Amino acid sequence: MGVDRRQFLKLAGIAGALGLGGSVGFQLLKPGSLDAAERMPTPYQMVFPKSQGNSEVMPNPKALKGRRWGMVIDMRKLTEEKARAAIQACNYYHNVPDIPGKQTIKWIWLTGYVNAFPEVENPFADPEIKNARFIAMCNHCDNPPCVRVCPTKATFQREDGIVMMDMHRCIGCRFCMAGCPYGSRSFNFRDPRPFIKKEYPLYPTRTKGVVEKCTFCSERLAVGKLPYCAEASGGAMVFGDVDDAGSELRRLLRSRYSIRRKPNLGTHPQVYYLV
Amino acid sequence: MKLYNGPQIIVGLVIFLAIFTYPFWSGAGKAAPVPKPQPVPKSVATQCVADTAYMRTSHMTLLNHWRDEVVRDGDRLYESANGKTFNMSLSNTCFQCHTSKVKFCDQCHNYLAVAPFCWDCHLVPKEKK
Numbered sequence A: 001m002g003v004d005r006r007q008f009l010k011l012a013g014i015a016g017a018l019g020l021g022g023s024v025g026f027q028l029l030k031p032g033s034l035d036a037a038e039r040m041p042t043p044y045q046m047v048f049p050k051s052q053g054n055s056e057v058m059p060n061p062k063a064l065k066g067r068r069w070g071m072v073i074d075m076r077k078l079t080e081e082k083a084r085a086a087i088q089a090c091n092y093y094h095n096v097p098d099i100p101g102k103q104t105i106k107w108i109w110l111t112g113y114v115n116a117f118p119e120v121e122n123p124f125a126d127p128e129i130k131n132a133r134f135i136a137m138c139n140h141c142d143n144p145p146c147v148r149v150c151p152t153k154a155t156f157q158r159e160d161g162i163v164m165m166d167m168h169r170c171i172g173c174r175f176c177m178a179g180c181p182y183g184s185r186s187f188n189f190r191d192p193r194p195f196i197k198k199e200y201p202l203y204p205t206r207t208k209g210v211v212e213k214c215t216f217c218s219e220r221l222a223v224g225k226l227p228y229c230a231e232a233s234g235g236a237m238v239f240g241d242v243d244d245a246g247s248e249l250r251r252l253l254r255s256r257y258s259i260r261r262k263p264n265l266g267t268h269p270q271v272y273y274l275v
Numbered sequence B: 001m002k003l004y005n006g007p008q009i010i011v012g013l014v015i016f017l018a019i020f021t022y023p024f025w026s027g028a029g030k031a032a033p034v035p036k037p038q039p040v041p042k043s044v045a046t047q048c049v050a051d052t053a054y055m056r057t058s059h060m061t062l063l064n065h066w067r068d069e070v071v072r073d074g075d076r077l078y079e080s081a082n083g084k085t086f087n088m089s090l091s092n093t094c095f096q097c098h099t100s101k102v103k104f105c106d107q108c109h110n111y112l113a114v115a116p117f118c119w120d121c122h123l124v125p126k127e128k129k
Helices: A004-030 A033-039 A044-046 A079-093 A143-151 A175-179 A229-232 A246-255 B004-018 B023-026 B052-073 B090-097 B106-113
Strands: A069-074 A108-112 A133-137 A156-159 A162-165 A237-241 A271-274 B078-079 B085-087
Touching: A033 A044, A069 A133, A069 A246, A079 A108, A079 A133, A079 A229, A143 A156, A229 A237, A237 A246, A246 A271, A246 B023, B085 B090
Parallel strands: A069 A271
Antiparallel strands: A069 A237, A108 A133, A156 A162, B078 B085
16 A cells, blocks of 8 residues: 555645754754855865965055045136046046947047036026036946946946946946936947047947946056046046045145035935036 | 658658767767967066966956956056066056967967957957068
């Protein structure tokens, strides 16, 4: 005679109870033994173990160090000409393609007052401000929504506050573009290379299917230089450490009234406009 | 046992086998030439970041490691086993000596039929004719 239904249910019940209790038993008898999988080094860590004093990589000693990078844009000094110089420098050195229409790629661009600061729109504001062309770029927010929504951690925030992208990890889902309230991110709907007039060979282009944006020239900071836009703008754009009360940036912020883009959203943008 | 439609089946099988095995017997004895990546002249570079044997088998591991360190941690200098320091960059370091992708990278990659997509983004030096 085989197993009848009653016996089968009993056995199944016992087996199930044992299975549920299994992990608890492990924890009681040998605590931590189940966590081993989490603590296993990745293949990458096994090849390059840092813990064994094999620290063969290091930052450049000349690199600029800051606790919280930010930028101040002085709207009295920022002429259209200077702004264009800054934009041109950025676009050339980062191989930003010039694609017309809706598929345009923007790292740094010019926009109107009502577009940049929609919630402080005021019909009787100083016409000099109202009609000015503001330079817009990634705000490298202290509380960046793009980082929070990125499903692959391709977008991340560095310790010095720069919101960086790892193009190798970007899957092109465009959640970050939906998350960014400033339109600072652009998607490569097509291969950007044919739209780059003159390639700068020492910086990569992007490929079809990734999102890109301003990086605060992290590759320049790493060798002790200022971002291209700050350099090309003739003093109208000042880059510096927001956390350092003695910095030129903080001195400028104390000297005049400054506004930020969409502060009510709580993203804490780190690009300040002196108006 | 009787094979119905014997002649047609035999002929069909022969034709099928001939077509199926075509790649094997047509390519017999014609092995692709072993790749000869052209090394960099001694005048340009005297020392690579690691020895040739390591680079031949593991350059992709090294490059992945460099990529993660540079992009994620911002550490951009690499101290090689011989004590020299290199800037971790494909365009700014590797390609400064290995100036021809066709004569160097492609030699082995084509032979092994691997198609890394590094160059979808990283620009290669212009090939000299």
